[in-house]
Amino acid sequence: MTVMAEAEGDLFAQELRRWRTRRRFSQLDLAIRADTTQRHLSFLERGRSRPGRAMVVRLAESLGLSLRERNELLVAAGYAPVYAESGFDSPGLGPVREALERILDGHMPYPAVVVRPYGELVAANPAFSMITEGAAPALLEPPVNVLRVALHPEGTARRVENLAEWGRHITGSLREETRRSPDPRLVELIAELDSYLPEPGPPAGHLGFAVPLRLRLPEGELRLITTLTSFATAVDVTLSELRLEAFLPADAATAEILGRRASSRHGR
Numbered sequence: 001m002t003v004m005a006e007a008e009g010d011l012f013a014q015e016l017r018r019w020r021t022r023r024r025f026s027q028l029d030l031a032i033r034a035d036t037t038q039r040h041l042s043f044l045e046r047g048r049s050r051p052g053r054a055m056v057v058r059l060a061e062s063l064g065l066s067l068r069e070r071n072e073l074l075v076a077a078g079y080a081p082v083y084a085e086s087g088f089d090s091p092g093l094g095p096v097r098e099a100l101e102r103i104l105d106g107h108m109p110y111p112a113v114v115v116r117p118y119g120e121l122v123a124a125n126p127a128f129s130m131i132t133e134g135a136a137p138a139l140l141e142p143p144v145n146v147l148r149v150a151l152h153p154e155g156t157a158r159r160v161e162n163l164a165e166w167g168r169h170i171t172g173s174l175r176e177e178t179r180r181s182p183d184p185r186l187v188e189l190i191a192e193l194d195s196y197l198p199e200p201g202p203p204a205g206h207l208g209f210a211v212p213l214r215l216r217l218p219e220g221e222l223r224l225i226t227t228l229t230s231f232a233t234a235v236d237v238t239l240s241e242l243r244l245e246a247f248l249p250a251d252a253a254t255a256e257i258l259g260r261r262a263s264s265r266h267g268r
Helices: 003-022 027-033 038-045 053-062 067-076 091-106 126-132 146-151 163-180 184-195 252-265
Strands: 112-115 121-124 213-217 220-230 243-249
Touching: 003 038, 003 067, 027 038, 027 053, 053 067, 091 112, 091 121, 112 126, 121 126, 126 146, 126 213, 126 252, 146 163, 146 184, 163 184, 220 252, 243 252
Parallel strands: none
Antiparallel strands: 112 121, 112 243, 213 220, 220 243
């Protein structure tokens, strides 16, 4: 092996061990998942064997890595990335943009938004404006961070009745992401968001993940639940990292208010 190949082998071995340990797999567990032998995996982790490209992809899939992380593991092994990373405005993602617009429009009269990693806004339907209305103009200047808008004292937070509970539901979900895939930038964002939240009160009796957003409007209080959709079968890094967050009414009163808002927006 050349010096460069040895360096790549060492880097790949370190990354493979790091990801296997983080996923809490034994060598045997990962070997079975990746359809290889524990002996071969041990050689890879010690830098004694250099993996083929197909083996790197198989290991990355078995470890449940994101497309970006799979590309990084390939580079660590000395291979070119497999998965493209297109700009969202690129011609190749034109059909995707059109499909997302249809999904957002189809979710009316309920709010819906598409975000990139770290909460960066990509697109939103008209109903989402009721989530951001009243927020300080500086928070709504591009690039808009919907997480910051949601929890900042000059953003949506001042209209949220259950801010401590709902806000910690958000930051708790982000912490789960960092436990699965460490990300210093995300850790920094979580610390910022936590600094905006009041101390939690007594448990409200919600069932685990079921934390509705209770949002004040002039017409009354909205109670909204959220659904998150990701593009699990995407083969482009950009598309795989997009998330569609859709808000749904948790009660009839909320559905009625949202319906009236939509009707007034269309002059009916």
